[in-house]
Amino acid sequence: MSQPTPPPAQWPEVAHAALAQTLPIALGYMPVGMAYGVLAGKAGLDALNVLAMSVLVYAGSAQLVAVGLFASGASAAALVVTTLAINLRHLLFSAAMAPLLAGWRKRELAFFAFELTDESFALHAARFGRGERDKRLTLSINVMAQSAWVGGTALGVALGDVLGDGRAMALDFALPGMFLALLAGQLKSRSHAAAALVGAALSLGAAAWGVSGFGTLGAGLVGAACGMGVERWRAGQPS
Amino acid sequence: MESRTAFLTIAAMAVVTYATRSGPLLFLAGRTLPAAVIRFLAHVPAAVLAALAAVSLLRPEGRLDVGPDNLILWAGLLAFALALKTKGFFGPVALGMLLVAAGRWPWGG
Numbered sequence: 001m002s003q004p005t006p007p008p009a010q011w012p013e014v015a016h017a018a019l020a021q022t023l024p025i026a027l028g029y030m031p032v033g034m035a036y037g038v039l040a041g042k043a044g045l046d047a048l049n050v051l052a053m054s055v056l057v058y059a060g061s062a063q064l065v066a067v068g069l070f071a072s073g074a075s076a077a078a079l080v081v082t083t084l085a086i087n088l089r090h091l092l093f094s095a096a097m098a099p100l101l102a103g104w105r106k107r108e109l110a111f112f113a114f115e116l117t118d119e120s121f122a123l124h125a126a127r128f129g130r131g132e133r134d135k136r137l138t139l140s141i142n143v144m145a146q147s148a149w150v151g152g153t154a155l156g157v158a159l160g161d162v163l164g165d166g167r168a169m170a171l172d173f174a175l176p177g178m179f180l181a182l183l184a185g186q187l188k189s190r191s192h193a194a195a196a197l198v199g200a201a202l203s204l205g206a207a208a209w210g211v212s213g214f215g216t217l218g219a220g221l222v223g224a225a226c227g228m229g230v231e232r233w234r235a236g237q238p239s
Numbered sequence: 240m241e242s243r244t245a246f247l248t249i250a251a252m253a254v255v256t257y258a259t260r261s262g263p264l265l266f267l268a269g270r271t272l273p274a275a276v277i278r279f280l281a282h283v284p285a286a287v288l289a290a291l292a293a294v295s296l297l298r299p300e301g302r303l304d305v306g307p308d309n310l311i312l313w314a315g316l317l318a319f320a321l322a323l324k325t326k327g328f329f330g331p332v333a334l335g336m337l338l339v340a341a342g343r344w345p346w347g348g
Contacts, residue, residue, distance in 0.1 A: 223286025
């Protein structure tokens, strides 16, 4: 964690480094992917569509919410709009990655963006902060993380009858657990803690009013602005 | 929903998701952002992740629940404490899953 590692030169080294860095996320993605696979199968989606969602959409919380909507017979429009609302937060992650990926070609950015998730964003933001900017390693981590997600989904589809709803194995804790572990890594200063507190409070308020998806975006925007305000205020204080 | 319609819906879900992920990155890449914007963006992950975590811990079934039966909340708090202490990723997730699974185990029943 302390020293920037030099960029790997050969593919085997890249793959090894990517595997080592992806493993914690992959171990988290597998149970959530399994939970999604189990629930999506029970919602009446056929196996190919269950897998297609993990390959094409690749967004844990949106996919789990979509499964509930598919099961309840919601319209296609409701599914698409809800997915958009839940994933609006990615606008902020995408904007935050832009300065870090300066110099990348458009097609590389386009590929990177396809696999930008809460978890991969947090991992890459930390890596780039340590000076680890190797492009192949960055993209390899993304591909491996999504492979774990799709693999977990396939397991969930295959073992759906054995796993029940997955609650006995606490599969429903894996996603909140990942959010918490990522959050802990982001609390680098009091201003970041302030951003988190405001974000948490606002999202709970928004959820109480039934606006979870847009609520997360709003909570993120206002929370980050408050964090920046605290940082400025502290910078103006005598030390 | 019929299989083909379901696939087209999933494809549309993929398009809107990709738009949120790629839009700012492709638009802002190569531009020099003001220092204030960069400071703002540096606080985004903490705010968004806390927003996601708070709702999933305190409203696991879609309604506010701070009672002793909300295993996700109590296991989550212990997992979060471990994550703060160790800065680890999988250890806290595994601890939380273990605690929740243990809490749901039909002990003696």
